[in-house]
Amino acid sequence: MNINVHFADYIVIAIYFIGIVACGLWFGRNTKSTHEFFFSSQRFSWWLVAISCVATLIGSYSFIMYSEIGYQAGISSIMCYTNDWYIIPLFILVWLPIIYYSRVASIPEYFARRFDEKTRTAVLCIILVYLIGYIGQNLYTMGVAVRGILGVDLYICVVVVAIVSLLYMYHGGQTSVIMADFGQGLILVGAGLTIFVFGVIKLGGLDVFWNNLPVSHKLPFAGFNSPSEYHTVGTFWSDAITGSIAFYCMNQAMLMRFMSAKSVREGKKSITIVVLLLMPIAAIAVSSAGWIYKAMMPVADLSIAKNIEPKNIFVTLSNFVCPPGVFGFVIAALIAALMSTVDALINAVSAVAVNDIWRAKIRPGKPDEYYLKIARNFAIVATVLGIMLVPMFAQFKNIFQGFSHFTSVVTPPMVVVIALGAIWKRFTPCAAFYTLVVGFSLSCLSLWFPALVRPLAHGEQGSEFSYMRSLFGFVVSLTIAVVVSLFTKPKEEKEISGLVLATIPEAQKAFKGSEPSEEGIGIKIQAQLEITDMELNIISISEEMARTLYAKEGDLMYVSDARAWTGGLKSIHVKAGKIHNKPGIVMMSQKTLESGNLDLEKPVTLEKIM
């Protein structure tokens, strides 16, 4: 690859690093509890959660991989980003209300409460290997890409980027992650779309771009079952079904992101915008370099390499079409794609380690400040382990490949256990454990004996069936889950209250502490604050407010800065206390005001959450 990097590009990269670290440190400066460190005190608006979620979703490999697919398969490279809607009912109607209302802090904790400690331990091991391996994988792929562009040593690059991610995450936890990822999400999508625009201009217009693509490259779906590297049926099972459920329901980082929303309603709004609007835009951003390159091939005037290695397309094309400075912005986006994934993963490892190991098994019953300190220490440990994996991935390609195989065989049984556990009351702890262990073992076996997958391969002509292995694992795990459940004893209904679909109303009731009511939800009113001597996290509202919001004593309320762009940074969840008769005034204690970072002089927005 012959890449020209100008001084202006280095300046842009430096500005990006300084900006992101400053943003993460500034917004995370008020983090004082584990609830804030892991869940940002559940205060954020849908748009902050949505954009930061897209940044976490786009990994360092995304631009390279989807540009390659875009070049080889065409616009169908967007399939993976536009096929999530099938599992959205599972997330919106089942998973999100369960984890939010039951206050589940980690995926292994859900398994402990829904099934038993044995299943929790199995899941804990899987999740930790998955998360730490994923940190190493992202660091490695980003390091290789940046080394190819800037000529910087792989390890220097990895260590610098990992330390920068850790720096702001360590300081502010989830709040820093969300705010930094919000910025990085805009950079990522902005850079991807910039390449598309500059590419189209270079080509001579949209019509030239479109007309230069072969018909097969213009379709939204790839071939049904061929070529074996990328086809619709394989993508459907490995990505749309198992991949999407795994991403939204099994990924601890995603659980924490949606737990940071101010309400379940706000979380639903976030995921809807992510899947309907942001993911299709992100799909264009990550794969358009491949489409543009393909469209440039027949143009004789453009001096582009005709026999390029597909994995180099993203960097080569960006360097070709972008002027100096703008190319630096693209490199920054590549690094942003890594940092926005890695910061969330580090925070996720820390949450799992504190909640499921330290607090649950090693040192229970300590004050929250102690666990916050431990959480920060685990963040360092997770980063160091991720960095240590990089030389292993670099030297032993079979370890790198082995990790990819691990995720492909462990995902289907996990997905089946999560989905059935959340939907089916009759699903037993014993069945969950055996689904994980036997489902994983049989999926592993299919790596050595791919012929096992053939009956479910939908006529795919390959010999590895790497895509169709997901369907095999899914069917095998589902069969084990159902059969073992029918012969073993399920948990008592009261033990799984709030953890299964049919019991979500019970979780809502427990969350609120009384019978929830829907009246007044969604109505917002502006008010002025007044300090008075009251209990922490209790407010007093006026009669007129109570009437408008249909609020009564004991209702869960949300007070936020009236400036919508603050996105919930200055806000607090409180309970409605006694009703007073001073119109337009919300009374609260000084401590409550400080806890929500609210300004006494500034107007606030008041709404009823439940």
Add this chain to the structure above:
Amino acid sequence: MPEHWLSFVYQYVVGGFFFFFIIFAAIRTKVLVLQSKEGKRTFIMLIGGFLYFFIGHALWIYFVTK
């Protein structure tokens, strides 16, 4: 059936099964109550999203291949 339409039909039939099965289960367990304002809103949003992708993909294939 041409391959591009086969891909489309497979995805929406099998994916649709998962999609509508969960909605059906939620209605049956009264977690999704269509008589309530919030339930109706969620239901319309889900179906609307499904149709948005379904119609979008169908029109796309039609115009590229006509």
